[in-house]
Amino acid sequence: MHKKLFIPGPVEVREDVLEKMATPMIGHRSKDASALQRGISDKLRLVFNTKEEILLSTSSGSGLMEGAIRSCTAKRAAVFSIGAFGKRWYEMALNNNVPADLYEVEWGEALNPQFVDEVLGTGKYDLITITHNETSTGIMNPVEELAKVIKKYPDVVWCLDTVSSMGGTKIEVDKLGVDICITSSQKAIGLPPGLAICSFSKKAVERAKTVEFRGYYLDLLNLYEFIQKKDYQYPSTPSLSHMFALDYVLDNMLKEGLENRYNRHIEMAEYVRNWARKYFEVFGDENNLSNTVTTIKNTRGISVADLNKKLGERGFQISNGYGKLKEKTFRIAHMAEMTLDDIKELICNINDILGLE
Amino acid sequence: MHKKLFIPGPVEVREDVLEKMATPMIGHRSKDASALQRGISDKLRLVFNTKEEILLSTSSGSGLMEGAIRSCTAKRAAVFSIGAFGKRWYEMALNNNVPADLYEVEWGEALNPQFVDEVLGTGKYDLITITHNETSTGIMNPVEELAKVIKKYPDVVWCLDTVSSMGGTKIEVDKLGVDICITSSQKAIGLPPGLAICSFSKKAVERAKTVEFRGYYLDLLNLYEFIQKKDYQYPSTPSLSHMFALDYVLDNMLKEGLENRYNRHIEMAEYVRNWARKYFEVFGDENNLSNTVTTIKNTRGISVADLNKKLGERGFQISNGYGKLKEKTFRIAHMAEMTLDDIKELICNINDILGLE
Numbered sequence: 001m002h003k004k005l006f007i008p009g010p011v012e013v014r015e016d017v018l019e020k021m022a023t024p025m026i027g028h029r030s031k032d033a034s035a036l037q038r039g040i041s042d043k044l045r046l047v048f049n050t051k052e053e054i055l056l057s058t059s060s061g062s063g064l065m066e067g068a069i070r071s072c073t074a075k076r077a078a079v080f081s082i083g084a085f086g087k088r089w090y091e092m093a094l095n096n097n098v099p100a101d102l103y104e105v106e107w108g109e110a111l112n113p114q115f116v117d118e119v120l121g122t123g124k125y126d127l128i129t130i131t132h133n134e135t136s137t138g139i140m141n142p143v144e145e146l147a148k149v150i151k152k153y154p155d156v157v158w159c160l161d162t163v164s165s166m167g168g169t170k171i172e173v174d175k176l177g178v179d180i181c182i183t184s185s186q187k188a189i190g191l192p193p194g195l196a197i198c199s200f201s202k203k204a205v206e207r208a209k210t211v212e213f214r215g216y217y218l219d220l221l222n223l224y225e226f227i228q229k230k231d232y233q234y235p236s237t238p239s240l241s242h243m244f245a246l247d248y249v250l251d252n253m254l255k256e257g258l259e260n261r262y263n264r265h266i267e268m269a270e271y272v273r274n275w276a277r278k279y280f281e282v283f284g285d286e287n288n289l290s291n292t293v294t295t296i297k298n299t300r301g302i303s304v305a306d307l308n309k310k311l312g313e314r315g316f317q318i319s320n321g322y323g324k325l326k327e328k329t330f331r332i333a334h335m336a337e338m339t340l341d342d343i344k345e346l347i348c349n350i351n352d353i354l355g356l357e
Numbered sequence: 358m359h360k361k362l363f364i365p366g367p368v369e370v371r372e373d374v375l376e377k378m379a380t381p382m383i384g385h386r387s388k389d390a391s392a393l394q395r396g397i398s399d400k401l402r403l404v405f406n407t408k409e410e411i412l413l414s415t416s417s418g419s420g421l422m423e424g425a426i427r428s429c430t431a432k433r434a435a436v437f438s439i440g441a442f443g444k445r446w447y448e449m450a451l452n453n454n455v456p457a458d459l460y461e462v463e464w465g466e467a468l469n470p471q472f473v474d475e476v477l478g479t480g481k482y483d484l485i486t487i488t489h490n491e492t493s494t495g496i497m498n499p500v501e502e503l504a505k506v507i508k509k510y511p512d513v514v515w516c517l518d519t520v521s522s523m524g525g526t527k528i529e530v531d532k533l534g535v536d537i538c539i540t541s542s543q544k545a546i547g548l549p550p551g552l553a554i555c556s557f558s559k560k561a562v563e564r565a566k567t568v569e570f571r572g573y574y575l576d577l578l579n580l581y582e583f584i585q586k587k588d589y590q591y592p593s594t595p596s597l598s599h600m601f602a603l604d605y606v607l608d609n610m611l612k613e614g615l616e617n618r619y620n621r622h623i624e625m626a627e628y629v630r631n632w633a634r635k636y637f638e639v640f641g642d643e644n645n646l647s648n649t650v651t652t653i654k655n656t657r658g659i660s661v662a663d664l665n666k667k668l669g670e671r672g673f674q675i676s677n678g679y680g681k682l683k684e685k686t687f688r689i690a691h692m693a694e695m696t697l698d699d700i701k702e703l704i705c706n707i708n709d710i711l712g713l714e
Binding site (some may be wrong): 005236237 | 359360362364366367368369370372375376378379380381382383384385387415416417418419420423427445448449452453454541543549550551569570571572573574575576592593594595596597598599674
């Protein structure tokens, strides 16, 4: 039996979207490929709220995260981490011999703008990485507040991981001043995994030109220059199946209306939070909760693994806590094409299994 | 109108295979994902003729090529190039600060084992890269002859690019002594682009352990160690759609019988070559022609672009010559699920357009 996925990626993909994954192939050096990929970038600019270039990479979000920190750190990177995925940037920097320092806050907390100001004030850094929506904790960083601080440092390239938020909450890339905003297909955008997406500002382009060893496949400047020269064709054969499906999904997103879409996510998030507050506790800083995934403190001491097994028998799947939060928390994702009715159906089944209400 | 693809990738994908790309999602940290990916690796071992580990990467073949030369060069790499894709390894090495030398032969020629012997005899190299089947020229290197020479240098890690040959011609990875044999989904395997595959020998594992900066997403040792620890789950969310389709394709391949499949490719190749010899000339070394793609010398001075346009109106697409061979040659791919009848239909249309016979 298929299990409906309420995990923070890969998400449940609508049947009509899946069908687009089965589109027959076209040549990747054809005019049709150029038109398809150019169209996708145009539509993504509306979702990202940016006039900058959009890059598509046949990789996971991690691929572009690595590409960003490696391609655009000339001096030293400040990695701000509020959970597992924030810390991954640091590992990537170290593995690429990119000078970097890690600044961590307690899991469940958001990033304090003043802390970022203090770190950048040292003048040591020319790139910072921030996780917008930390999937491991369910915290969404206050990017507007952070942007005010980061704008004081015009030489700093800002990389923002919106892997689990873009498409589920409004992110105004240009207004915030984000230089490289990264997301991935299998989260709030509602596609299968296999494609990563980022915006790439002119500041980031100029910075990358000063960095000597940027690699090949994940070199953002290589991608950028190639698509300028070759009308949105990519250096290597891209996942055309994802391109077909992404193009379709973006049309649907714009048809739904972005504001409607974001409101739908807020509505689902609030429903899950209210339920969690009634029977458990919401994990983490109440002022900075995610609109796409809720982490619930296991205050009743249930077996999360057991709950998930029983949900599985009914055709649903949620997520256990991530890493050190396993069994201490569990996570319910409410993103992409999920509706409030889907969420209500899930919660109803959880209540039934746990004997709540 | 859909154009049937006779280009050397992406290839025409069968409808039943495309349907598998539309399989509903599963969690990438689930037992189902482990079983799927473990099964794929087991089946791929039969195709690769290897007992070594198989790694799957959500990237193009270029991604794994870069990962291989970067992860496993401790001293210096010797890059042997017989065309555009051979040379790409060199670019990758330079972009990653990996010491490397490029040894090129004229486009259309195969690699001479004695030449390889001389180069390795200098003792300067601990890794070599060879293109098995050069898509830009239609030449297939004599790997059995090359293997005899390379075996004399047990400290050398051998990387072989079989992107456009694996699945279309027999390659005995372990018998040859290839350490990292790389291929890609969208060529002779018959899937859409978006997934790269390689074998990874114990010698390569040990070598990678001595290399300090191997990156993250394309670090072959990271992939290897992760799947050992996590029962064939990957560090980042992989393209599950490709996994479903690959699993299905491998079943079909084994059902057809690998020898039958390779013979089918030989039959198609011979048909195209004989036609080319009659009206044009076959490009390159007659003793080392590819079984998956034929490059034809444009001895009649036709406009290849025009021919392809007219073929397009009839629902077919072939390839112009690659790079500097554009218009001087053209290419017909005969790989994956194509049959002799498909090839005959194409040739019949080319004859008709050009007024041949």
